[in-house]
Amino acid sequence: xxxxxxxxxxxxxxxxxxxxxxxxxxxxxxxxxxxxxxxxxxxxxxxxxxxxxxxxxxxxxxxxxxxxxxxxxxxxxxxxxxxxxxxxxxxxxxxxxxxxxxxxxxxxxxxxxxxxxxxxxxxxxxxxxxxxxxxxxxxxxxxxxxxxxxxxxxxxxxxxxxxxxxxxxxxxxxxxxxxxxxxxxxxxxxxxxxxxxxxxxxxxxxxxxxxxxxxxxxxxxxxxxxxxxxxxxxxxxxxxxxxxxxxxxxxxxxxxxxxxxxxxxxxxxxxxxxxxxxxxxxxxxxxxxxxxxxxx
Amino acid sequence: xxxxxxxxxxxxxxxxxxxxxxxxxxxxxxxxxxxxxxxxxxxxxxxxxxxxxxxxxxxxxxxxxxxxxxxxxxxxxxxxxxxxxxxxxxxxxxxxxxxxxxxxxxxxxxxxxxxxxxxxxxxxxxxxxxxxxxxxxxxxxxxxxxxxxxxxxxxxxxxxxxxxxxxxxxxxxxxxxxxxxxxxxxxxxxxxxxxxxxxxxxxxxxxxxxxxxxxxxxxxxxxxxxxxxxxxxxxxxxxxxxxxxxxxxxxxxxxxxxxxxxxxxxxxxxxxxxxxxxxxxxxxxxxxxxxxxxxx
Numbered sequence: 001x002x003x004x005x006x007x008x009x010x011x012x013x014x015x016x017x018x019x020x021x022x023x024x025x026x027x028x029x030x031x032x033x034x035x036x037x038x039x040x041x042x043x044x045x046x047x048x049x050x051x052x053x054x055x056x057x058x059x060x061x062x063x064x065x066x067x068x069x070x071x072x073x074x075x076x077x078x079x080x081x082x083x084x085x086x087x088x089x090x091x092x093x094x095x096x097x098x099x100x101x102x103x104x105x106x107x108x109x110x111x112x113x114x115x116x117x118x119x120x121x122x123x124x125x126x127x128x129x130x131x132x133x134x135x136x137x138x139x140x141x142x143x144x145x146x147x148x149x150x151x152x153x154x155x156x157x158x159x160x161x162x163x164x165x166x167x168x169x170x171x172x173x174x175x176x177x178x179x180x181x182x183x184x185x186x187x188x189x190x191x192x193x194x195x196x197x198x199x200x201x202x203x204x205x206x207x208x209x210x211x212x213x214x215x216x217x218x219x220x221x222x223x224x225x226x227x228x229x230x231x232x233x234x235x236x237x238x239x240x241x242x243x244x245x246x247x248x249x250x251x252x253x254x255x256x257x258x259x260x261x262x263x264x265x266x267x268x269x270x271x272x273x274x275x276x277x278x279x280x281x282x283x284x285x286x287x288x289x290x291x292x293x294x295x296x
Numbered sequence: 297x298x299x300x301x302x303x304x305x306x307x308x309x310x311x312x313x314x315x316x317x318x319x320x321x322x323x324x325x326x327x328x329x330x331x332x333x334x335x336x337x338x339x340x341x342x343x344x345x346x347x348x349x350x351x352x353x354x355x356x357x358x359x360x361x362x363x364x365x366x367x368x369x370x371x372x373x374x375x376x377x378x379x380x381x382x383x384x385x386x387x388x389x390x391x392x393x394x395x396x397x398x399x400x401x402x403x404x405x406x407x408x409x410x411x412x413x414x415x416x417x418x419x420x421x422x423x424x425x426x427x428x429x430x431x432x433x434x435x436x437x438x439x440x441x442x443x444x445x446x447x448x449x450x451x452x453x454x455x456x457x458x459x460x461x462x463x464x465x466x467x468x469x470x471x472x473x474x475x476x477x478x479x480x481x482x483x484x485x486x487x488x489x490x491x492x493x494x495x496x497x498x499x500x501x502x503x504x505x506x507x508x509x510x511x512x513x514x515x516x517x518x519x520x521x522x523x524x525x526x527x528x529x530x531x532x533x534x535x536x537x538x539x540x541x542x543x544x545x546x547x548x549x550x551x552x553x554x555x556x557x558x559x560x561x562x563x564x565x566x567x568x569x570x571x572x573x574x575x576x577x578x579x580x581x582x583x584x585x586x587x588x589x590x591x592x
Binding site: 061075076122123135137139140142143144145146147148149150151152153154155156157158159171172212215216217218219220221222223224249250251252253254255256258259 | 447452514547551555
């Protein structure tokens with residue numbers, strides 16, 4: 001099979017082709033500019049690739065309801081030029097193949113469940129922690145859409161007792177994204193995360209917020225795996241700190257060996273590594289081709 | 297059709313029979329005692345009822361995994377005598393019919409989606425706020441089980457600035473259940489909720505905690521409807537207070553008419569009223585009979 005994949009992130013736009021085993025044969029990356037520019041690059045890239053399907057994992061909010069007149073559109077984003085852009089429609093008119101269409105984080109969750117660390121499981125959450133915080137939700141073998149789609153980066157937080165940072169979210173100030181995104185780390189400590197040593201107190205505070213949100217999500221949805229990706233998670237000390245904090249938050253209440261005894265295998269980096277996003281889009285394309293997605 | 301239903305709550309145990317339209321023809325209620333006592337009462341009740349299926353919505357934690365050796369058991373409850381009780385197995389050996397088996401709150405969510413206020417929708421959350429706080433999760437047309445099953449009553453909370461109540465949860469102290477259950481209201485105000493007037497400050501604090509948790513759940517799962525039942529929700533002033541607080545928490549971030557314009561129809565009491573629990577168990581029995589549940 002030859003399946004096209006588009007990872008349409010807010011800062012990076014990646015096009016690639018791959019197959020049903022999750023192998024990426026070729027890919028190309030661009031900085032995200034106007035929708036017209038990116039559309040032109042995607043069309044040029046896929047023009048002669050003879051793909052049988054295309055999967056798109058896009059930054060949101062996006063319209064995921066097939067019966068909606070704006071299905072396939074980027075909706076209320078503040079990102080210049082993208083609001084109201086008919087992303088899926090523009091590509092569909094160029095390529096008469098099945099399309100998979102979902103959020104970037106839902107795509108990544110599906111990719112991990114198809115080929116990555118959640119392979120064979122019926123559920124996983126995929127957190128990306130970078131410029132923003134997003135959560136992909138895959139439960140009972142399905143990506144969750146619901147009313148709009150999950151926006152789990154914006155859940156309320158309980159403040160760390162030593163943290164007086166106001167929070168950066170323009171909607172909620174000190175929600176998870178407002179307190180734990182890459183820009184929040186930089187604003188709080190006056191230095192980029194990459195510049196902070198692994199023993200800096202920044203990481204305990206970061207883990208406090210992420211673990212609190214993850215514990216809440218584990219209680220609400222009981223996922224079989226929690227995958228943490230994105231630039232901030234490149235600080236590998238975060239994983240043991242987050243696991244310990246999730247354990248402290250749950251305090252033995254959720255009785256499952258995965259949590260009580262095998263936390264190191266429960267909260268994990270993406271099995272697909274840096275390719276989690278693109279492979280996620282590939283998984284959407286594959287699912288569209290196989291007819292295993294309900295939408296598109 | 298004649299379908300049996302068992303609402304097995306921690307304090308109240310209800311048996312009934314009903315049909316595929318959600319009509320309850322007969323029911324009987326007992327205080328919850330030992331499993332042997334309740335089993336005897338259930339067997340005596342259903343003995344001559346000629347039911348074609350039985351649905352059980354049970355207090356948890358319970359084992360929902362058909363492949364598990366303890367499938368159908370009540371697992372780690374502190375409730376005297378119930379830990380390790382093979383609830384489903386004991387009934388199955390008496391009645392050779394299809395069984396539906398899920399948590400009481402998942403059952404109630406399915407009931408609301410089948411006949412109640414979420415009829416026709418693919419998703420809803422069902423909160424019960426009473427002796428404890430529980431959350432049933434129905435998403436993309438399926439009840440969510442995952443690793444164990446949702447336990448959304450225990451999510452962490454952000455403390456109300458005027459509230460110094462320590463919280464009652466033996467695991468988490470000030471989680472949602474620890475701060476907002478009926479016993480938490482009584483411990484904080486030295487009076488039962490029923491005795492507090494509708495303009496008492498207790499209700500604003502109660503709404504603060506519930507709304508915060510609901511806002512987090514709406515962000516994580518994007519449900520199409522949020523149903524609030526249980527004894528505490530009999531204080532009807534809570535509904536407008538909670539809706540206003542959810543709106544304040546979300547602050548316009550989730551762009552959906554259901555939230556921005558029709559909140560009165562989004563966060564609602566059970567359409568099935570006081571029968572939400574028993575009708576939920578009935579819906580589980582109906583789904584088992586129709587083969588639309590994956591388990592049992």
